Amino acid sequence: MSNVKILLLAAGSSSRMGRPKQLLPWRNTTLIEHQINILLALNFPVTVVLGAYSNEIQEHIKMKPITIFTNRNWKDGMGSSISFGLVEMLKKTPTFDGVCVALVDQPLLTKSFLMKMIDSFNVTGKHIIVSSSKDNIQGPPVLFPSVYFNELIKLKGDFGAKQLIREQANKIKLVFGGDELIDIDTQEEYNKFFDKI
Incomplete structure (x- = not known):
C-alpha cells in the first residue's frame, strides 16, 4: 500500500454562493465536516x-483528527492553496508517495470511488490519477505521485493543476466518477442536490 496523504482545499470565499459553502448544512452536519468524514x-x-x-x-472542525493550515494568501487562488498546503505537509513529513487533492464542494464523492483512485495509484505509483465525469470532464480529486511535488509547489493563481495535467497527458490514468464529481458553486446547485440527500 502506497503512503498517500490527502489535501482538502477549503480556502475559497464562495463568492458565487454568497455565504461560506464550507458551512452549508449537509446530512446532519456541514459540507466541510461531511467531506472530512468521507476522507x-x-x-x-x-x-x-x-x-x-x-x-x-475551524470552530466546526478543530476536534477532527486532521491537520489544519490557513493560507493567508488564499485570494491568490487554488494554485496558491495547493502549493501552500503541500509545502506545509512536506515540512511535517518530508517524504511520502503521493498526495490526493480534493475539493470541499464535491459532497457526492464516496469512499469507494476514492479507494478506486488509490488502488489505481498503487498499481504503478507513477501515473497521475485523474477523476473523469460522465461528460468526460477531467479534474479533482486528483492523485499526484511525489515526482510532481516540485511542480505543484510552483503553482500560482486560480488555475489549480490543470496545466500540469495537460502537460502530462500521456502519464495520467482516468478513474470514472460519474455524478459523484458534481461540484456545488451556487445556491441553485446546492438546493438541487440538497433535496436529493
Whole structure:
C-alpha cells in the first residue's frame, strides 16, 4: 500500500454562493465536516487548507483528527492553496508517495470511488490519477505521485493543476466518477442536490 496523504482545499470565499459553502448544512452536519468524514474513512492522513472564514470554520472542525493550515494568501487562488498546503505537509513529513487533492464542494464523492483512485495509484505509483465525469470532464480529486511535488509547489493563481495535467497527458490514468464529481458553486446547485440527500 502506497503512503498517500490527502489535501482538502477549503480556502475559497464562495463568492458565487454568497455565504461560506464550507458551512452549508449537509446530512446532519456541514459540507466541510461531511467531506472530512468521507476522507478520514480512507485511513490516510488528512490536511485541510483554510483561507476565507478560517476562524469560523475551524470552530466546526478543530476536534477532527486532521491537520489544519490557513493560507493567508488564499485570494491568490487554488494554485496558491495547493502549493501552500503541500509545502506545509512536506515540512511535517518530508517524504511520502503521493498526495490526493480534493475539493470541499464535491459532497457526492464516496469512499469507494476514492479507494478506486488509490488502488489505481498503487498499481504503478507513477501515473497521475485523474477523476473523469460522465461528460468526460477531467479534474479533482486528483492523485499526484511525489515526482510532481516540485511542480505543484510552483503553482500560482486560480488555475489549480490543470496545466500540469495537460502537460502530462500521456502519464495520467482516468478513474470514472460519474455524478459523484458534481461540484456545488451556487445556491441553485446546492438546493438541487440538497433535496436529493
